[in-house]
Amino acid sequence: MRRKNNISKKIPNHPQDLNIDKILGNHHLDYDSIDFEKKEADILQAYQMINKQINKSRNLFYYLKNIIKHTNLTNILKPLYTIVVTAVIILTTIKLLDTAKEPEYSIISVDAGEKITVHVNSYISIWLNSNSTVKIPREISRRAPFYLKGEAFIKITESKKKKEYSIISGGMEFRTSSAEFHINSENQENELVAHISEGKVNCVIPFATKSQELTIFEGEKINFIEKAGFLAKDNIHTYNYMAWKTGILQFTNQPLSEVMDILSNYYDIPFTIKNDSLKGKHFTATFNNPTIDEVLNKIMANYNCNITGNGNKLIIN
């Protein structure tokens, strides 16, 4: 009733007001602006189209609407929502804790002049040279790699499960399930050298875009300088890298300065070559577990030179 009153109040009750001239005048329109052309509007076609659309939407729309209307969704959704949210929270915390949990390590360091053999388990043995450190995970898995700094010879025999081990050293990761190999991460040129004596080792190159792996086989070696991005694979020519373990020193036509490098490394004694003419000389010899005197005597005999020690340094004249 109220609405009706409102409307009748709004409309002035003069039938003349429906005079077309007056309507136009009231709205500031004139006949010039009126288009007398017929515009064919197919009202029946439009009506059919609309009914089609309405029925189409009605079927789906009303069906869904009714379902929603007649089921109290909040009762279902609330516990569901809480379950989902708590599950997400729990899973993320577990994940966070899991990744935050660093694997525990045992650290073994070897002082200068000493050598140590570590039998980690029945499959892994590590020979550590002096001035080297190895971090061994308490629980060995692929996610928990070994870390090596310095020089070591690692022997891994294949387990029944063909478990793969990972060793990180000098910026490179080595993966293998069965191999014998030598790694030196801190030689004079700040270079990582690895020699494979048996089996094969996959090297994961850190600067490659995808996780590219380079496989090195028995009798091959790899040189790697992380800072320079330098990588080289080659065949093994001498076995002196193993001297610290086997005690066999072998020199085949090597410059004396190189020989002295190896010796000073092997015996942990620094030296200087004072006689420049000696630097160019080459040396060939094989020793088995020699004392330093044996080697020095051999050199002195070969080149007719004089080697003296002043307590902590060798001087070659």
Place this chain on the structure above:
Amino acid sequence: MSNTPDHILTQKITEGNKTAFDHLFFKYYKPLYRFAFNFCHSPIIAQESVQNTFIKIWKNNKALKNCDNIGKLLFTYTRNEIIDEIRKNNTRKKYEMNVIQEYDSEHKSINQEKVKAIIESAIEQLPDQAQKIFRMAKKEGLTVNEIADYLSISPKTVENQIIIAYKKLRKYLEPFKNQLIYLGD
């Protein structure tokens, strides 16, 4: 039901009465189409926007509860639909600018366009003879005698036809009086 006032139709549509909706459709389709066509000059866009308007009204019939002028609402919806429709149609992008600029520059209110469309759709319904004479008299500004000469009929017939046109127009406009009376808004 054909002369049922808008507010009663609105109320019935709110309750989900399809017949009331059909009445509203048949009452307003032609003026709305005219209105739409005057905006976009494209029969396809005009037809589509008017259809969408009605579908919107029917789908949201509950929202009409507080609507006291469904006619105005229909015209407003249609205008928005046209603009949407034109925007959707990238090839007519240029045209959209014209529509908006024209609308803005002439300051033609949506109310004026609405009245124009209703009147045009009423004139469209006049009998051919009456429509022709009415146009000559009003739009072309000819006198009764000039029209009589031109059509080779008596001046009396011309006068009669003009009176018929006025009467019929009043009848056609009667259902839209809510929309036509100038309320100053």
